[in-house]
Amino acid sequence: MIRNVINETEACTFLKEIVEYDTRSIPIHIQIVSQGKVNKQWVSHVQTWTNEVIRKGPLSNPPPNLLITISKTTAELQAFYHREREELGVVTGEETEFLATHEAWRGHPRIHICEERLKGVPEAVIQGTLHHEISHALHHGSPKFYTFRFSNRLQEIGRSCGLDLQSLKYCVYLLSVAIKDQEAIRWLGEIGLGFSQRALLEYLVSDTQEERKVWEVARGSPGLRKLAIAALLKIPLSIEAMISSEAHEAQALKDKWNKAYEWLSDSKRVELLQFAKSTLQDKGKSFQERLEQATIRFLTDPSL
Numbered sequence: 001m002i003r004n005v006i007n008e009t010e011a012c013t014f015l016k017e018i019v020e021y022d023t024r025s026i027p028i029h030i031q032i033v034s035q036g037k038v039n040k041q042w043v044s045h046v047q048t049w050t051n052e053v054i055r056k057g058p059l060s061n062p063p064p065n066l067l068i069t070i071s072k073t074t075a076e077l078q079a080f081y082h083r084e085r086e087e088l089g090v091v092t093g094e095e096t097e098f099l100a101t102h103e104a105w106r107g108h109p110r111i112h113i114c115e116e117r118l119k120g121v122p123e124a125v126i127q128g129t130l131h132h133e134i135s136h137a138l139h140h141g142s143p144k145f146y147t148f149r150f151s152n153r154l155q156e157i158g159r160s161c162g163l164d165l166q167s168l169k170y171c172v173y174l175l176s177v178a179i180k181d182q183e184a185i186r187w188l189g190e191i192g193l194g195f196s197q198r199a200l201l202e203y204l205v206s207d208t209q210e211e212r213k214v215w216e217v218a219r220g221s222p223g224l225r226k227l228a229i230a231a232l233l234k235i236p237l238s239i240e241a242m243i244s245s246e247a248h249e250a251q252a253l254k255d256k257w258n259k260a261y262e263w264l265s266d267s268k269r270v271e272l273l274q275f276a277k278s279t280l281q282d283k284g285k286s287f288q289e290r291l292e293q294a295t296i297r298f299l300t301d302p303s304l
Contacts, residue, residue, distance in 0.1 A: 028063065028065075028066060029065050030050060030054075030065075030066045030067075030068065031065070031066070031067050031068070032046060032047065032068045032069075033067065033068070033070070034070045034072075035070065035071045035072060035076055036071065036076060037072060038070045038071075038072050039115065042070055042115055043070065045123075045126070045127075046068060046070065046113065046130060049126075049130035049131060050068065050130065052131065053135060053138075053188070053193065056192065062138055063109050063137065063138065063141040063142075064108075065108045065109075066108070066110075066111070066134075066137050067109070067110045067111070068111045068113065069110065069111070069112050070115060071112065071114045071116075072115050072116065073114070073115075074117055076114075077112060077114045077117070080112070084105060088105050099117065099118060099121065099125070099126070099129045100112060100114075100129045100130070100132075100133050101133070102133045102136040102137055103146060104140070104141050104142050104143050105143065107142070107143060108141065108142075109136070109137035109138075109141030109142075110137075111133045113129075113130075113133075122203070124199040125199050125200055127196050128196035128198075128199045128200030128201075128203075129200055131188055131196045131197065132184060132185065132196075135184035135187055135188050136180060136184045139180075139183055139184060139187060140180050140183075140287075144286075145176075145287055148169070148172050148176065148288070148291065149288055150165070150169070151292065154168070154292060154295060154296060155168065157296060157299045157300060158171070158299060160299075161223065161226055161299050162221070162223030162226070163223050163226065167223055171226060171227055171230050171298075171299075172295055174227070174230040174231050174233070174234075175230055175233065175291060175295050175298060177234060178230075178233045178234040178238075179237065179279060179287075179290065179291060179294060180287075181234055181238050182237040182238060182240065182241040182276070182279060185197050185238045185241040185242060185245075186241035186242075186245050186280075187245075188245075189244075189246070189250075190245045194245060194247025194250070195248060197238070197242060198247065198248070198249060198250070198253055201238055201257075205257050205261075206260070208260050208261055212263050214228055214231070215232075215263075215264070226298075226304070229272070229298075229304050230298065232261075232272060233272060233275065233276065235257060236257070236272045236275070236276035237276040237279060239253055239254050239257055239273070239276065240273065240276040240277045240279075241280070254273070271301075271304055275297070275298065275301065278297065279294050282294060
């Protein structure tokens with residue numbers, strides 16, 4: 001079981017419930033921690049949706065432990081991330097902008113959900129979000145997926161594209177998110193849970209106005225343009241994963257993406273999808289190798 005993850009002397013009240021699953025004689029100890037007065041139905045849904053993925057398998061090398069934390073408010077989730085960044089020196093984006101998050105900074109996979117953040121989100125989308133995060137926990141549940149290397153070659157290529165080291169780090173972070181999403185979604189599609197990822201992706205492309213505003217500002221600067229395109233790759237990589245896994249209506253999802261991003265040129269949308277498809281062919285032995293291959297290919301592609 002996971003121990004000493006939550007400081008029980010803090011002012012917040014915690015309701016703890018430990019659920020243990022057994023996947024084909026491979027035990028996964030799952031601890032669900034509710035922070036604040038979380039609706040009990042939420043906890044029940046989280047257990048059900050987690051079980052839908054865990055039972056589906058097969059799992060070749062699952063993590064022994066998984067912690068799922070449900071926060072009542074966004075402020076509580078932000079406070080958690082602030083403490084972790086201060087203590088561990090983690091440098092990431094604003095995690096609370098996502099529907100849910102995952103990480104393995106403490107050496108084991110942890111998933112974070114916020115009841116307030118998901119208020120008004122359709123239940124099918126929340127189910128897809130949980131399936132998505134569980135897949136990440138099963139496939140990206142160790143620190144090696146959250147620490148990145150910056151070879152001299154990569155830094156030189158970054159500078160040639162107008163990216164200083166800090167901007168390069170952000171670019172690599174964005175690509176790492178997209179590639180991990182592609183891997184997580186591809187597996188879910190292969191085990192028959194593509195329907196939930198379709199619901200999630202359709203929700204994510206339902207409003208692209210903020211991305212459009214960023215693109216209009218960034219497109220005139222080579223360095224900012226690269227970062228903006230890197231941020232746009234998350235959905236195309238996920239769509240190509242759905243198509244690769246032969247998930248139901250994956251092609252229709254691509255059509256919806258094209259319509260949602262029609263403010264990008266036709267050629268730009270084609271280039272994004274071509275790059276997304278090429279990442280499926282990367283053969284690096286480790287995630288870091290695949291990430292660096294994709295980053296170099298992205299930075300040196302004159303069309304992106």
